[in-house]
Amino acid sequence: MSEITLVRQDGALPDADKDAARRVLFGLVDGLGEVNQKSWRRFFNGLLKMEPGEMVHIKTNRARSGPFHRRHFKIEQTLFEAQERFEFFDQYLYWIKVGAGWVTWAAGPSGGVVPIPRSVSYAKADEGDFQKFHEQVMTFLRGPHAARYLWPHLKDKADEMMNSILEGFHE
Template identity: 70%
Template sequence: MTDITLVRQHESQISEADKDAARRVIFGIIDGLGERGKRQWRRLWNSILRLEPGEMLALQTHLARSGPFHRRHFALEQALFDAQERFEVFEQYLYWIKVGAGWVTWAAGPSGGVVPIPKSISYAAADENEFREFHLQVIQFLRGPHAARYLWPHLKEGADAMMNSVLEGFNE
């Protein structure tokens, strides 16, 4: 889910003619689904156009995920899991990837220190934009200086080549 905060920038007035033109363009291209959706869509834009200078409006959006991209990402994770030598349990491997990619919430640990808690990448928790950001962070982590050497400890110099061979199979 993406949070967007809008703020009215300055005092200038929008003429009624400009508001009408904006509405014609906005509602002519995109509209709410069904009567209820149409009413909600118009209410949203009317609220935006009535904002006073400095007034803010917060929106939450949820962009449906791309099925092919989602499946490719998980196929990449599975291929890497199958090729690596460190983890026997897939769930632990996924936690390691999330922590390495920084896809975490930091919280107080049981002894008072700070610990990473991996965030969810479920459809409800991460829309298309967030999932793509997660994917980029994962690739950056996997291409970084530590992941390959950790997943293939016996390869020493060949670990990076092994990582490259898996990632390049997915054009990453």
Template identity: 75%
Template sequence: MAEITLVRQHDIHLTEAEKEIARRAMFGYVDGLGERGQKQWRRLWNRMFKLEPGEMMHIQTNLPRSGPYHRRHMKIEQTVFEAQERFQIFDQFLYWVKVGAGWVTWAAGPSGGVVPIPRSISYATADQDEFQQFHEQVMGFLRGPHAARYLWPHLKNGAADEMMDSILMGFQE
């Protein structure tokens, strides 16, 4: 989900004619779906035009996620999980991958130290853009210097990296 904070600029002033041109462009090019959606879309733009200089507005958007992209990513994770030797439970593996990829929120731990809390990748919390970012971070972690050696501790002299490469290359990663 993309979160956008808008701020009304101090040095830009639009005339009513310029505002009307912008409204016509936005309501003609893109419009809300159905009567309710159209009212909500117009209400949003009217509120933006009424902002005072320095006043802010926060918008959340949710772009649909690509089902095939999501399934492909999950298949990659499942394939790595099934081939590795460290984890018996998939959720624990997924938490480890999220932490390794940096897909976390940092928070104070119970003893006062800072701990990583894995972020959600649910459809409601991570739209397509965010999920693509997550995927890229995971691929970077899996291809990095630590993941393969940890997942296959008995493999030495680059064999663990070769194991990871063989899995990821099967997905053109």
């Protein structure tokens, strides 16, 4: 999900420019059906009527690709079943998120800073966010630490194990 805060800047926009913006926006992007068209126009026209310094916060949610989503989680599941460090899947997922940097940093109970894994639920991560998450996970898994941690007995061959699994998914 993307969240955007917009603020009205100083300065006036001539009516001709406002009309041109409406023609471009409503010609390229429009609401689906009459109700959404009216809502879209009302929203955009409301932006044009804002006073300098006035703000509006927008939350967007782009639909996710089901096949991409399922493929990512199949990769995670396959790695979990092949690894020998984690007994519980949720702990493994936390480790992946922390390793990939998909976290919020917060004050810990002793005053230090600790990572709190972020959600990748449909409500919290739209398609763009989820693709970014996937890229970060793949970078982490291909990095110097993940394979050796998941398969400590393999030592230098751990990277080959990781590669064989990821290449099976064309990663």
